[in-house]
Amino acid sequence: MITIYKKMGHPTGERVSGDTAMAVLTRTELDLAYSSEKLLNLEILLMQVSSRARDFEALTTEYEDISNESIEKAFEFDALSGILNMEVKELDNFMASLQMEIMDAHPKLSWDDHLGESSIKIEEKLRDAEESIKQLQDLVADIRMQSAKFEGTLAFAHNETRTGGDEEMENGHFSSMNSKWKLQTVDQQRHLLQILEKSLAREMDLEKKLSDSRSNEEDLKLKLHYAERESYLMEETLEMILEKMFEAENAAELLLGIAKELIGKFQIVQLNLNGSLHRECEMRTKLQESMTKLSAEESALEKLKTSCAELDNILVVQENGLKASLKEADCKCMLVSSDVLTLIEKVRALEEQLSESDIQLQMAKASVEASQEQQTLLHSELSQLENVIEGLKENVWKTESRAESAEARRMQLTKTNMELNEKLGLLRNSGSEKAILLETKLKESNRQLEHAKASVEAMEQQQNMLYTALSDMEHINKELKGKVAKAESRAENAESKCTLLTETNLELNEELGYVRSRLECLETSLNQTDDAKVATAKDIGIRSKIITDLVMKLSLERECLQLQISALRKKNKVLAERCKTKDNAPITPSHKGSDDGNEFSILKQSEEALTESSTTNFQVGKPAVAIPVHDTGTDTTVSEEDSSGAECKIESVRTIEATQLTPVFLLMVFLVLLISVLTFYVYQRKNSDA
Structure with missing residues (x-):
């Protein structure tokens, strides 16, 4: 059996829609290589099928003595022709899908604006790929034509076997067809050989291009890697140098500015705390005054109550002393009203003082919060300073190691210088050329020594500078820690004072409530006294x-x-x-x-x-006032003695x-x-x- 070499390509259904134009181009190049390789395999298969076709034609001409081998060859020819037809169809479909993919890649290039000049090259490569696909399609069409001819020969052979008698009638025609077929196969073989040579040359060129491009890509990647590494190292060294320089130059100024700012903030906090303390003292004095006033007012109110009770008793018991009692009650009511007005004014003053104390409390809380924020800022600055000190210590350690290495080099150079001087003393007699060379080496070694000494001195100066900076930073750190401790103690004192102020505020609120309740009681008592006055006035009016x-x-x-x-x-x-x-004289009775x-x-x-x-x-209730008038004149016949008596x-x-x-x-x-x-x-x- 004949082995057919096939290479599986990338299926078109697995392609991602969001690929870039470069990815599409590389895929098309790989698919073209795959299709050209498959076409070569198909051409090899076509050559084998054409050889089987010749054997099959010889069998058809000599069909009288057909053996088992000839039947096997016929079956092989039939199977190979079917495989060829299947592979040709598959390759044709693959080429059509590839062409569609290239057509879809053109609008992607118009969308990818960031490619720039590379898009023109990609378009040119895609056009070349289209042309190569068209050539491959032409070759596939030729192979399809030849496979169709093979199918025709198979159909012709089947017709011959079915119509056995008719074949003898058409031998002349078949011989002519056979000669034509032979001629066609020779031409096809030549054409196929030319196609194979072209495809091999293309494959070789593509392989060379691929290998060159891969080698170029690897070289470029290595160069880029080395360049990036060198640039990274250079940047690191530059950053380290610049950081050291800027840290050494600006650390002192920054620390001085921070120290000044902290001193100013501490002074502001001290002023705020002093002001809050002064306000607390003022509030306490005012509270004491208000308490004394309230006690005096309470005593006056008690006196007023006692006087009111006495007045009530006097009004009930003695009616004759209404004038004096009313005058005293009016005077005392006036005093009470004036006292009540003064109490109201004092209560208002106390309320104002309470509002002021609340405002001062809020101010104290705000100052405490500001001091806490300043403490957090100080802690952050201290942590930053500690980090800077650690970095400076690391730099000192590095500079010490460098200084040690430089000293070791200097010692080695001094040793080599001594050895060269000894060699010079020994070899001065040997020759002038060796002396000149040794002198030049000595000069170079002396230069290296001087350079090493200068570098060592510079490193020592840097060490001294770093040590001084470290000592200054440590002193500043200690001062800042002391200031932070003081600020924390002040903040704690301020918090305790705030708590005291809140407690005093609560006490003042309680006292205000008590005073207000007392005022309400006084107002109610005043109203009662007013009602009593009105009632007494009404009684006086009725009695008057x-x-x-x-x-x-x-x-x-x-x-x-x-x-x-x-x-x-x-x-x-x-x-x-x-x-x-x-x-x-006696009187007459008529005249009498x-x-x-x-x-x-x-x-x-x-x-x-x-x-x-x-x-x-009006009638009077007393019986002594009424006189019995009618009794005097009732008895007209009274005697003279009785009348005179x-x-x-x-x-x-x-x-x-x-x-x-x-x-x-x-x-x-x-x-x-x-x-x-x-x-x-x-x-x-x-x-x-x-």
């Missing part, structure tokens, strides 16, 4: 009205009494005259009766006027009652005047308060 009514009634009754007294006096005079006339009737009529008129006046006026009794009684009424009347008038004055005074005070 009652007293005025009593005074009016007394004045009316006095008038009535005076009228009665005048009437009685007249009656007494008349009776006295009658008595005199009786004693002097007329005189008595006249007198009796006069008395009746006076009594009726008195009764009318008494009924029209009665007149004497009436005169004595009336005179006594009149003498008893005069001081009471004066007292009542005085009381009325006092009550009117008090009411007028209270009314004026109410108007002034309103």
Whole structure:
């Protein structure tokens, strides 16, 4: 059997849509190489199938003596022709897919703007690939034509076997066809040989190009790697040198600036703390003053309460001392109102002080937070300084190692110099040329020695500078640590003071609440005293009205009494005259009766006027004031002795009652005047308060 060499290509379905143009180009080149190799294999297969076709044609011409070998050859020819047809179809499909891929790669080049000039080269390569694909497609078409001819020969042979008798009739025609076929196969073989030579030459060129490109890529990669490494090393060395230089130059300035900033911040913190302490002292003094004032106010309020109780008792017990008690109550109410106003003002002042203390607390908290932030900044700066010190120590260690290596080199150079001097002393006699060479070597060694000495001195100077910088940094670090400790202690003190301020603030709030409650109690007591004052004023008004009514009634009754007294006096005079006339001469009864009737009529008129006046006026509750008027004139038939005795009794009684009424009347008038004055005074005070 014939072995067929096949190479599996990359399937088209596994290609990624997001590949770049370069990836597509490399893939197309590989696919072209694969297709050219497969085409070579197909051409080899075609040559073998054509040789089997010749054997098959010889068998068809000599079909009378067919052996088993000839049948096997026929089967081989049939199988190989079928394989050839299958492979040709597969290659044709693969070439079509490759062409489609190249067509899809063209718009990708237009999208990839970052390629620039390389896109033109890629387009040229893609065009060359298209041309080579077209040539390969032409070759595949030729192979397909030849495989179709092989299928025709197979079909012709089958027809011959089926129509055995007819073959003899058409021998001439078949011989002519056979000669044509032979000619065609010779031409095909030549054509195939030419194609094979071209494909081999192309393959060789492609392999050379691939090997050259791979070698160039490897060389470029190595060069790039070495160049990157050298540049990286150079950059590292430059960075190290620049870092050392800048660190050595700017470390002192930076540290000085940081130290100044820290000193300024500490001073600001100290000022803030001093201000907060001063404010705390002021707040404490104000609190003490307010406490003393509150205690004084409480004592005054207690006194006011006691005085109010006394006033209430005096008002209940003594009605006669209303004026003095009212005056004292008004004065005390005025004092209480003034005290309440002062208390309100003090409470407002305390509230303002509390608000100020809250503001100061907020300021103190803000200052504490700022100090904490400064502490964190100081800690970060200290850590940075420690890192810088560690870096400087590493640099010192490196410089010491370099200095040691330089000293070792210097020692080696001195030894070599001594050896060369000895050799010079030994070889001066040997020859001038050797002496010159040795002198040149000595000069070079001396130069190297001087250079090494200069480098050693420079390294020693750098070491000294680094040691001084390290000592300065250590001193600064110690100072910063001390300042940080001080700042932490100050921050702790500020926090403790803040806690004290919060506690005092809470105490002040409690005291304010207590004072407000006391103020509310005082206001309620003031309202009660005002209500009591209003009630007492109403009672005084009612009693003054009652007293005025009593005074009016007394004045009316006095008038009535005076009228009665005048009437009685007249009656007494008349009776006295009658008595005199009786004693002097007897009187006639008719004239006597007329005189008595006249007198009796006069008395009746006076009594009726008195009764009318008494009924029209108010009634008085005291029984001593009322006089039985009707009893005096009821008995008209009284004797003269009885009438005279009665007149004497009436005169004595009336005179006594009149003498008893005069001081009471004066007292009542005085009381009325006092009550009117008090009411007028209270009314004026109410108007002034309103």
